[in-house]
Amino acid sequence: MHKIIVVAVREYLAAVRSKAFLITILLAPILMSAGFIAEKVMDKRGLDISDRHIAVLDHSGKLFDKLAAAAELRNAVGIYSESTESDGPEQVAPRFLLERVEITDDDQSEKLLRLSERVRDGELLAFVEVGPNVLDPASPDDPEASVRYYTNATTYSESRRWLTTAMTTAAQEWRFAESGLDAKKVRWALVPPPVEQLGLLERDPITGQIAPAQKVDAVTSTLVPILMVVLLFMVIMMAAGPLVQSVLEEKLQRIAEVLLGSIDPFGWMLGKLIGMVGVSFTIVAIYLGGGLIIASERGYLASLPLHLLGWFVVYQVLAVLMYGSVFVGVGAACKDHREAQTALTPLMVVIMIPMFILQRIISEPNSTFATVLSFVPPVTPVVMLTRQAIPPGIPAWQPVVGAVLVLLTTVLCIFAAGRVFRVGILIQGDGARFRDIIGWLIRG
Amino acid sequence: MYAVELENVTKRFGVHVAVDDLTLCVPAESVYGFIGPNGSGKTTTLRMIMRILYPNSGTVRVFGEEVIGRGSVSDRVGYLPEERGLYKTMKVRDTLRFYAELQGMRRPGSEVDAWLERMNLSEWGKKRVDALSKGMAQKVQFIATVIAKPDLIILDEPFTGLDPVNTDLLRDVILELRRDGSTVILSTHDMSVAERMCDGIFMIFRGRKVLDGTLAEIQAQYGTDTLRVRVLAESESLAGIDGIESVKDFGQYQELRLKPGANSQAVLSELMRLGSVQHFEHAHPSLHDIFVRIAGPDAHRAIHEHNDTPQPTETAECIK
Numbered sequence: 205m206h207k208i209i210v211v212a213v214r215e216y217l218a219a220v221r222s223k224a225f226l227i228t229i230l231l232a233p234i235l236m237s238a239g240f241i242a243e244k245v246m247d248k249r250g251l252d253i254s255d256r257h258i259a260v261l262d263h264s265g266k267l268f269d270k271l272a273a274a275a276e277l278r279n280a281v282g283i284y285s286e287s288t289e290s291d292g293p294e295q296v297a298p299r300f301l302l303e304r305v306e307i308t309d310d311d312q313s314e315k316l317l318r319l320s321e322r323v324r325d326g327e328l329l330a331f332v333e334v335g336p337n338v339l340d341p342a343s344p345d346d347p348e349a350s351v352r353y354y355t356n357a358t359t360y361s362e363s364r365r366w367l368t369t370a371m372t373t374a375a376q377e378w379r380f381a382e383s384g385l386d387a388k389k390v391r392w393a394l395v396p397p398p399v400e401q402l403g404l405l406e407r408d409p410i411t412g413q414i415a416p417a418q419k420v421d422a423v424t425s426t427l428v429p430i431l432m433v434v435l436l437f438m439v440i441m442m443a444a445g446p447l448v449q450s451v452l453e454e455k456l457q458r459i460a461e462v463l464l465g466s467i468d469p470f471g472w473m474l475g476k477l478i479g480m481v482g483v484s485f486t487i488v489a490i491y492l493g494g495g496l497i498i499a500s501e502r503g504y505l506a507s508l509p510l511h512l513l514g515w516f517v518v519y520q521v522l523a524v525l526m527y528g529s530v531f532v533g534v535g536a537a538c539k540d541h542r543e544a545q546t547a548l549t550p551l552m553v554v555i556m557i558p559m560f561i562l563q564r565i566i567s568e569p570n571s572t573f574a575t576v577l578s579f580v581p582p583v584t585p586v587v588m589l590t591r592q593a594i595p596p597g598i599p600a601w602q603p604v605v606g607a608v609l610v611l612l613t614t615v616l617c618i619f620a621a622g623r624v625f626r627v628g629i630l631i632q633g634d635g636a637r638f639r640d641i642i643g644w645l646i647r648g
Numbered sequence: 649m650y651a652v653e654l655e656n657v658t659k660r661f662g663v664h665v666a667v668d669d670l671t672l673c674v675p676a677e678s679v680y681g682f683i684g685p686n687g688s689g690k691t692t693t694l695r696m697i698m699r700i701l702y703p704n705s706g707t708v709r710v711f712g713e714e715v716i717g718r719g720s721v722s723d724r725v726g727y728l729p730e731e732r733g734l735y736k737t738m739k740v741r742d743t744l745r746f747y748a749e750l751q752g753m754r755r756p757g758s759e760v761d762a763w764l765e766r767m768n769l770s771e772w773g774k775k776r777v778d779a780l781s782k783g784m785a786q787k788v789q790f791i792a793t794v795i796a797k798p799d800l801i802i803l804d805e806p807f808t809g810l811d812p813v814n815t816d817l818l819r820d821v822i823l824e825l826r827r828d829g830s831t832v833i834l835s836t837h838d839m840s841v842a843e844r845m846c847d848g849i850f851m852i853f854r855g856r857k858v859l860d861g862t863l864a865e866i867q868a869q870y871g872t873d874t875l876r877v878r879v880l881a882e883s884e885s886l887a888g889i890d891g892i893e894s895v896k897d898f899g900q901y902q903e904l905r906l907k908p909g910a911n912s913q914a915v916l917s918e919l920m921r922l923g924s925v926q927h928f929e930h931a932h933p934s935l936h937d938i939f940v941r942i943a944g945p946d947a948h949r950a951i952h953e954h955n956d957t958p959q960p961t962e963t964a965e966c967i968k
Contacts, residue, residue: 210749218738453735462733462792464700465725465802466750 211475
């Protein structure tokens, strides 16, 4: 046992002292924060707030004035940040300047082409053609009742969205007036009753008082499973992943020959796996600890599914052991890094599967698809944990059965990897053929 | 008392017989040389002694304890492989602590420092292994092998990459370890090292033992059919002398091998006729020469043309 611990400690220190580990652990949050800060800075300083000119051909003859008034109002009060600084509010959005295009008897196509040229030249952002019947369509599919928005800046949607809202408001007001309705009363009549989503009430076991139900934060309840899955994925990649390189180094540098004189192959492999479980705890401690501190400071702690921490640890340990042992086997069976990369590709796909279907599992955690998948051992840790993290959770027996299945698979993987490792670690030159590996697995 | 006993050991890899019915006894507290061409079964034999591989048949005993089952690893054995087996990114002190602890030592810090000082590596303790020269890495690997004072030390080409000063240093340490009671198995291709350092020599060729004994015993087997001479004449002309089977020119002297029954005095007369004879010595064949006779091109030709495999040296069992 002492020797297994010696190997585990070396493996742990080698991993956590490596540049790759330090960069990922320390730099990843810094880079993410830097990105966030940069985005904030750019929000204020890097925005394009130059004036946007939009030409309007109002065939109805009734909308342009209302649109121009709405644009003026927006330009006066709607494009400034609420600043507490002494230098006053700061402009954070561009002004929209509307230009009336006179309706004449000229060739319409020529007119639209000239406007298109002005857009191409950058003089205009877009031009809008308002149909003559837009306020009072003859039928639901009246072609004369449409509004056409022409632009080459197809990804810039702010102006189109504003125009749609302004046009809708203007049209509604005109129609209310035409119908003799009081716009204020109509708006009051249309106010939707607010529906607030709450959790369940609980009786405090100590005081006996009934605690009020907490508001359910939809963002938190979706974000938490995603973050947990990302963390578990990171743990697998950072803790189990390096085992391939480590075994290959020991094989190619002939370290294996020296070590096998002092420790049996199975004990050696076990030491490596235990070391990597230690690495996984370090990653979890750093990220989860950091996450909990931030959540606590921002008041989110109560809405986090802290009862899942135990399950997280169970699945984290099993996943590192399961994938780690397979990685050890791959490293021992391959002749060099290139071959190992090739051999790892299908394995990486298996690890990535839950990431591809995560959205579907989050939206329907109790569907047959998600339930069945959560009992397939290679993906159980991620899928089951995701299902558990989404309120109201899953039946209690499911994670237990899932964990038992993963445990059995892990034992099988360690046993098989041990056999491959024992033979493969000393083989130099040509890598093992698939047939050889099967032979090692069967015969030992 | 034998440190290592192999009795009728055979190891096969598929259809290839790497070690064939080998019986060998390595006396305790001796330096035993393992020689043999590449691929002859040396490393397989060493790995069986180290319990990394297990024989298909026969028994291997280390200090009287039979090597059976997997995982029966002994802390009494230290191994220095031919190619370096060190973690490149680890620091030298950490590396040595790791290997020492792996061989069962607890808190080996002071031992590590003592060995680093002894091998003139003190200032390299905090450096990474990949910053070391080949010779330094070799010395670190050597310390890793012997730091836990194993009773059996297996050294595969320990002098590779060392300058003469460090070669002497390492040789002194090896001989001191033997004096302190360790048994040393020295696998080498340097015949002069085997001749000078080893109490006994074992040669394996094509999986079979072909030499086993002290240098004197081995040389006695091959008689005194060698003349070591220095003649101021073209070495090609020496080959034409009647009674000479082969000539090897080492630059400063020539080694002549006599045909069976040839008269050395007649050869001397002929040499004097050819040029000035500055040295004439009736010698045993060197270990190098014996090695080449067994495993050289002529031997290979004989094996392929006449299936004339060198006869294995018989050792029924180790004498208790």
